[in-house]
Amino acid sequence: xxxxxxxxxxxEDEPDIxxxxxxxxxxxxxxxxxVCSSGREALEKLPQFKPDLILLxxxxxxxxxxxxLQALRATPEGxxxxxxxxxxxxxxxxxxxxxxxGAIDVIPKPFDPMTLADKVRAIWGxxxx
Amino acid sequence: xxxxxxxxxxxxxxxxxxVAELPARATNLRSAWILTQSEDWAQSPLRELHRLVHNxxxxxxxxxxxxxxxxxxxxxxxxxxxxxxxxxxxxxLPELFEALMTALAAAAKQNA
Numbered sequence: 001x002x003x004x005x006x007x008x009x010x011x012e013d014e015p016d017i018x019x020x021x022x023x024x025x026x027x028x029x030x031x032x033x034x035v036c037s038s039g040r041e042a043l044e045k046l047p048q049f050k051p052d053l054i055l056l057x058x059x060x061x062x063x064x065x066x067x068x069l070q071a072l073r074a075t076p077e078g079x080x081x082x083x084x085x086x087x088x089x090x091x092x093x094x095x096x097x098x099x100x101x102g103a104i105d106v107i108p109k110p111f112d113p114m115t116l117a118d119k120v121r122a123i124w125g126x127x128x129x
Numbered sequence: 130x131x132x133x134x135x136x137x138x139x140x141x142x143x144x145x146x147x148v149a150e151l152p153a154r155a156t157n158l159r160s161a162w163i164l165t166q167s168e169d170w171a172q173s174p175l176r177e178l179h180r181l182v183h184n185x186x187x188x189x190x191x192x193x194x195x196x197x198x199x200x201x202x203x204x205x206x207x208x209x210x211x212x213x214x215x216x217x218x219x220x221x222l223p224e225l226f227e228a229l230m231t232a233l234a235a236a237a238k239q240n241a
Contacts, residue, residue, distance in 0.1 A: 016191075017187060023139055110190035110198065
């Protein structure tokens, strides 16, 4: 069922990037954001937070983005939640690879904090518009 | 929705915090660099060194330190190559590392 994007689970290990993205998504986008510093934390918070969308950094220690996506997909709550990767690796073949893994899109890093929320909304719109 | 001035002020505050932490990051980076070499480029310290450099590549550019982002990315690539193939060429790494440290020091001197 189509619905409005409201709740975003954002997974990123870098605190400074977390802060900028949260500010952008909450204050510009008006979204409700839960920030996780690791894939494991995302797996823990997923059932309670019930996100509409998950934004997943690709390169993280311990569990990287693709590994986290795989783990999320194995849970009842995360089996169908749309996931977009955030990464500096945005060559066409790299984007194709991430989509093959199950991502709905890829947000290039570094991102512009003033336009991140619009980019996320556009990705959501492509899927639900 | 947030007032633009308020938003810019909050972004500036985050950037100030980031800049204030750069000297500590430089220290950590230097330590990781020394450790990686002393352990003969073993995977574990190399992975940590790569992580620190990768984070600088992303955050530097996000906070408007283009040179820092570029220098970090220039080092990140051969470090990743080394992680994937331990026999990869390491000759360029010292120069790339020192260029990154110079960019870090320059960014740390800037006022947010």
